[in-house]
Amino acid sequence: MVRMELIDDIPVFGQADDRTLNQIRDARAPPNVDYEVARLFEDVQEQRPYALEPVPEDLAAMASDPEWYNRSREWQEMQSDDAGELWFDGFEWWHARQMDSVYLRHGLIFTTWRLENEVHFRWSYSGREQVWCVPNGEIRVSVDHFSRAVDSFLDAVLAAMQKRVDEIGRMRWLRTDCSVNVEQLVAEQALRIKTLEQFKVRSPNTDWTSARVLFEVLREKVDEERGKT
Template identity: 25%
Template sequence: MIRFRFELYPLDEVSSWGGDEPTLHWFGLTEGWYWLEVGGHQLLRRTRLDHPHPYVDYYLARLWEDVNVLTPDVLEPVPADLQLFIASDPAQWACDPLAFVTAGDEDRFGDIDPNVPDHPVVTAANWHGEHYLDLGYLRNAPSLRFWRTVRGDRDGITVDWRHEDNGEIGFTAGQAVRFCVPTAAYLEAVHTLDRGLMTAMLQRVEELERRGGLPGVDLDLAGLRREHEDRGHWLAKNLNRTPKTDWDAVRQGAHRLLGDPHQASAPTA
């Protein structure tokens, strides 16, 4: 079983934005707590936090947006010959992918030229990175990755957690844990998160409309309703996206990053 869990702040406790000119919007109204239940663990549950909700305290919209964007890449099955690479830790790679971003990849203004193909090492590193749930907005953030493996009649999503407790911020899941859940269960968890947040936010929008807004806070109620209705289509739009993975380039780059002795050495800058 896997579930993205959350609880929104009570409406009157939501933090306004804008300092001396308080304002709020759909994103800001999703302030709350969230965590992930999988394999009997609560990922993103904090240690040393004496609070009724000892979880990540941030905006649910951020988690929801990132899960939506991540999921098409997660659902793309990883070929058997890339399983070792997708499960690898970048800290143990044989070379630094940044060493393969050369001056030849930049145009005369110093910007990356999108028409110049990435080096295979960069392509492989980017593909590996596309399986991370972005948690970089957190202090001492954990690493949380997802990838799909299909073998015969077995179709599962690996959930890989890594975190180093710095003595101030820790999580109950510990330093490293890995689970495998059915792909159908992962996809249902994504849909459940979407339905749950859309339902909760519809109730919030309707309550604000009944109240006529919040005292002293600039809030465009008509715009809020339009944005909510638009966001109701975001998951479906993301699930219609098909990754355009260059498997040959990923394989070449993966061999370099894993230190395949048959591959040439890294280029010099």
């Protein structure tokens, strides 16, 4: 659940006539966060279309294989810049389905890909301090379950933002230690609503034919190198 601090309790930042309010905070547990929640909201909404786009099973099987992925990465690191670009091009569609949260304390890397009516959700942690009970794992959920969970989070954050904007709009601005452009605040919120609506219907329309060609060339190069050792 996303909560907002009381308006009078929100700290200000900036100097002199440019003092304004800090961003959204998640008050469930200390330390509170502001930028991080807004960033997570943006990342999840951008990731949604890729996570829900079906991926060819043969490509997903190879890209999701940690052993082969790591071997291909090692190959890339041994190549010249031009040859190494093949790795980035070949995995472009896969990396588009990854989301890191390094801006959070002990952040994880998430990878999501859809096979038919299931979404695979994988997470990994590379930090030195062990804080997660399951630092690396993968689950599969139905497309409907995944969509509802993601949309529930996005809608909750947006609703909390809207409630705050409406509150400020009703009472106008009474604090004297900083200023807020109410008109701009309303316009920015309207843009957030429109943007989320667009992401909910967006499809990446990945060119799987081209992706497969690049991936096959990469696979041949990596396997060729392995044959030499």
